[in-house]
Amino acid sequence: MEQKPIQGEKKVFMTGNETVAWAALAAKADIMYGYPITPQNEIMHYWTRLAPKHNRKFLQTEDEISAGFTTVGGVLSGKRAFTATSGPGNVLMQDSLSMAEMMRIPIVMVVTQRGGPSTATVIYSQQETTLTCFGGNGEGIRVVYSTASHQELFDYTIKAFNTAWKYRFPTFVLGDGYQSQMREPLKIYDPDEKGIEFVPAVAQLGVEGEAGVDRDPIHLRNTYNMEDELYEVVRGLVDDFKAVAPEIEEYREQDVDDCEILVVAHGIVSRAVEGAVQQLRREGIKAGSFRPITLRPFPEKHLRRNAEKARKMLIVESAEGQLRRLAADAIYGCQTPMEGLFRPGESITVEEVVQAVKGLL
Amino acid sequence: MSIQPQMPRLWRRETKPHKFCPGCGHPLILKALAEAIDELGIADRTIFGCDIGCSLLSWDFFNLDTVQTHHGRTTPVMVGIKRARPELICIAYMGDGGGYAIGSQHLVNSAVRNENIMAVLANNTVYAMTGGQMAPTTMPDQKTETSPYGRNVKEAGNPTQGPEMVAAIASQDAYVARGTISKLGQLKNFFKKGLKNQMEGKGFSFIEALSACPTNWRTNAEETWNFIEKDMTKYYTVGEIKAPVQDKEG
Amino acid sequence: MNKRIIEAYVGEYASGKSENAINRALELNSQGRKVRLVDLDLVNPFYTLRPIKKELGQKGIEVVAWGRGEATGLGEAGSLLKPEMKWALHGGGDVVLDIGYGIEGLKVLNLIEGAAEDKFLKVYVVVNIARPMTAAVGDIIEYVTSLGEVDGLINNSHLGTETDREIIHEGAYIVSKVSQELGVPVVATAVAKEYAHLVGKKDPMGNPIKIIDLFMKDAYW
Numbered sequence: 001m002e003q004k005p006i007q008g009e010k011k012v013f014m015t016g017n018e019t020v021a022w023a024a025l026a027a028k029a030d031i032m033y034g035y036p037i038t039p040q041n042e043i044m045h046y047w048t049r050l051a052p053k054h055n056r057k058f059l060q061t062e063d064e065i066s067a068g069f070t071t072v073g074g075v076l077s078g079k080r081a082f083t084a085t086s087g088p089g090n091v092l093m094q095d096s097l098s099m100a101e102m103m104r105i106p107i108v109m110v111v112t113q114r115g116g117p118s119t120a121t122v123i124y125s126q127q128e129t130t131l132t133c134f135g136g137n138g139e140g141i142r143v144v145y146s147t148a149s150h151q152e153l154f155d156y157t158i159k160a161f162n163t164a165w166k167y168r169f170p171t172f173v174l175g176d177g178y179q180s181q182m183r184e185p186l187k188i189y190d191p192d193e194k195g196i197e198f199v200p201a202v203a204q205l206g207v208e209g210e211a212g213v214d215r216d217p218i219h220l221r222n223t224y225n226m227e228d229e230l231y232e233v234v235r236g237l238v239d240d241f242k243a244v245a246p247e248i249e250e251y252r253e254q255d256v257d258d259c260e261i262l263v264v265a266h267g268i269v270s271r272a273v274e275g276a277v278q279q280l281r282r283e284g285i286k287a288g289s290f291r292p293i294t295l296r297p298f299p300e301k302h303l304r305r306n307a308e309k310a311r312k313m314l315i316v317e318s319a320e321g322q323l324r325r326l327a328a329d330a331i332y333g334c335q336t337p338m339e340g341l342f343r344p345g346e347s348i349t350v351e352e353v354v355q356a357v358k359g360l361l
Numbered sequence: 362m363s364i365q366p367q368m369p370r371l372w373r374r375e376t377k378p379h380k381f382c383p384g385c386g387h388p389l390i391l392k393a394l395a396e397a398i399d400e401l402g403i404a405d406r407t408i409f410g411c412d413i414g415c416s417l418l419s420w421d422f423f424n425l426d427t428v429q430t431h432h433g434r435t436t437p438v439m440v441g442i443k444r445a446r447p448e449l450i451c452i453a454y455m456g457d458g459g460g461y462a463i464g465s466q467h468l469v470n471s472a473v474r475n476e477n478i479m480a481v482l483a484n485n486t487v488y489a490m491t492g493g494q495m496a497p498t499t500m501p502d503q504k505t506e507t508s509p510y511g512r513n514v515k516e517a518g519n520p521t522q523g524p525e526m527v528a529a530i531a532s533q534d535a536y537v538a539r540g541t542i543s544k545l546g547q548l549k550n551f552f553k554k555g556l557k558n559q560m561e562g563k564g565f566s567f568i569e570a571l572s573a574c575p576t577n578w579r580t581n582a583e584e585t586w587n588f589i590e591k592d593m594t595k596y597y598t599v600g601e602i603k604a605p606v607q608d609k610e611g
Numbered sequence: 612m613n614k615r616i617i618e619a620y621v622g623e624y625a626s627g628k629s630e631n632a633i634n635r636a637l638e639l640n641s642q643g644r645k646v647r648l649v650d651l652d653l654v655n656p657f658y659t660l661r662p663i664k665k666e667l668g669q670k671g672i673e674v675v676a677w678g679r680g681e682a683t684g685l686g687e688a689g690s691l692l693k694p695e696m697k698w699a700l701h702g703g704g705d706v707v708l709d710i711g712y713g714i715e716g717l718k719v720l721n722l723i724e725g726a727a728e729d730k731f732l733k734v735y736v737v738v739n740i741a742r743p744m745t746a747a748v749g750d751i752i753e754y755v756t757s758l759g760e761v762d763g764l765i766n767n768s769h770l771g772t773e774t775d776r777e778i779i780h781e782g783a784y785i786v787s788k789v790s791q792e793l794g795v796p797v798v799a800t801a802v803a804k805e806y807a808h809l810v811g812k813k814d815p816m817g818n819p820i821k822i823i824d825l826f827m828k829d830a831y832w
Contacts, residue, residue, distance in 0.1 A: 006743075010743075010746075011741065011770055011773065011778075012741050012742065012743050012746075012770075013625070013739060013741035013742060013769065013770050013771050014625060014741075014742060014743065015624065015625050018624070018625075018743075022743065030445060031444060031445050033441060033444075042624065045624075046744075049744070057444060057445070059440070059441075059444050061437065061440075061470070062466050062467065062469070062470035063466060065434065065437070065466075065467075066434075066437040066440075066466070066467055066470070067437075068437075069430065069434040069437035069438050069441065069467075070437045070438070070440050070441030070444065071441060072430075072437075072438050072441060073437065073438040073439060073440060073441020073442040073443075073444075073445065074441040074442065074444065074445040075441075076428060076438070076441075076442060077408075077441070077442040077445045077446045077449065078445075078446070079445040079446065081441070081445060095432070095434070096434065099430060099431075099434075183625045183771060184771050184772070185741070185770040185771040185772065185773040188743070204428075205408050205426040205427075205428055205442065206406070206408050206426055206442070206446060206449045207426070209405075210404060210405040211404070211405075211423075211424045211425055211426055212370075212371070212373060212404075212423075212424025212425075213404075213405075213424070217373065217421075217423065217424045217425055217426055217427065218426045218427070219420055219421040219426075219427045220420075220427065220428040220429065221417070221420040221421075221428075221429040222429050222430060222431070223413060223417050223420075223429060223431070
């Protein structure tokens, strides 16, 4: 029998991109389709080094449009297929992701956000939040996990495959260039030994039996002629998404019970925010933090519950209000004033968050 | 008493009459394709992908598992399936816009990588479903909605010679041909050779079929056939363009 | 004048080769030697020495790496060879080369005029066994062998902020095994200053301990 990529559990020290490659292996991904773009590259570098040793496959395509659509093909054929990209590549991939959204194709995609707009920097940002949540000509029928550490990159990449195949929505792991390149310790493990059960991948095309003889053919289409026909399809997608949203939503809160200033951040910025809240608490300032882990579906009720108790809110992000729009939409009607610490394409430190909160007192 | 025409086994009766315009070339191409698949006995493992534009009207045409996509992306979707499940036979079906314009990179790079799929492209010289605009294959001086004074090759370039381009970049083992709906037996044989190439794992095959769009050409039956057989063949050579060493049947 | 020192530090991605290269450059600098530190990471140059170039420069080390200002207009990833890198061995003084990761490994040295035939050049491989690709003796041997001729191994095994004695010792054991098999000496077990209390002057296998300062943690974030 083939050796498992990871036996038991072990503590390792690695970069975020490698973590994703190992997680995809552990999650029994069959094939990766991809196209080079920084800072995503080492996901492919490590996948291409590891995959043949574990009988997995890789295809480097001609662009991200193709990487997205080949992933669609792989998933339709019943394989656990995934891709990864960043920035302008993420823009091109939205074409295939819209298709995946419409046809409930459980694609898994890892995004390592780089600076924008356009090609900008390869370093870091949180500027692909809106794009990843709502890209394409669709309705944001997707699951987006925003990670903050390598441990989460590992855990949520594995989880993404299960979420995708369980609910049949395109599922994203939203990281960033810092998480890609940073090194930190984490535990990698064999999911089977942790009791993680994998939702089986099921073919949507090329199933048992001869079409038209043993069974009806499967005819999947993406194009509709009439408004009412389309409306029904989209209504179904939206209703299905809303129905399962509460079980998918994840968040993390800290010191919220008596907090006056609620600081909201996602992804790696939440690490600075949580550090700042600890420091502020030590100084006797009643700060708390809320971090949506799923940006789609957004944990609306939970943010609202906290927002309504707070005196003021501070949204902190390495983008110009992309998280703010998600938050404002989620708690529409709530009267708590909302301020922002926006640093598009730049990192945010604990000290900067501390200062910003103090400025609100 | 009427004689029922012999239809391929793959022809899905439940979805007939088909959705194409009267006089359209697509159903003829699809008929030849279906016969090729029938004769090779590979229906149980063939996946059909169609594109947007008129080719999408084939989404429920066959007794074959089918997926429809857009903009020439049917090629990478089929590539993705083939790479994940090599035991399947994958056919990407598209028009000239998808294959030669908006999705041309997929055709080019699948050919270069010698992807083991068959791409089939209908060349009817226009963007048909969008209402008759100029296509990569529009003939010199041909009038369309976006070339109302005729295609000016100085501005719009020459019509794309797709199979010639693919033949120039494809691997030794690739199979490339241009057929026409006016020679269905030959077209079917081209499809069979292309599919055999795939079955033998030799790699990419690409078949362009000269097709008809009387709706956008505004032609009657006679003019339609004249255009296909006389006008189009002046520019587009029908025949095998690249054939690996194969048995000589057909 | 002492013999010229020319050393190349090579290792798996994130093995700690840059930290070891920087510390070696600082060590030589503190001995009053003229040192040039060269960033040869051509896969991801913007993540390595660039952010700490200024700090090292103030300490008297000549850093050959793209600086913030210089990178303007060079494109997003800046995978470019700086002319000074090509001529890094010219002009005398000690040279410490920080070789980036990549499947071509030591071939990067071909880009440096005179490096391949330089008789002073020593190549050291930095290994962290907490990196899954170089966790086992067999994998490390395969990796080191793929590099061509090398002069020494450095055990740099750690778990970042979760480093403990066990990982350092386990690393020493595994790297020493590799050393025996390949006949390449272990020149040191490197331990970050924060964890100096976990070790003595030698690791359990008898290799000298070298305490290093960490710089890359300031490189970004």
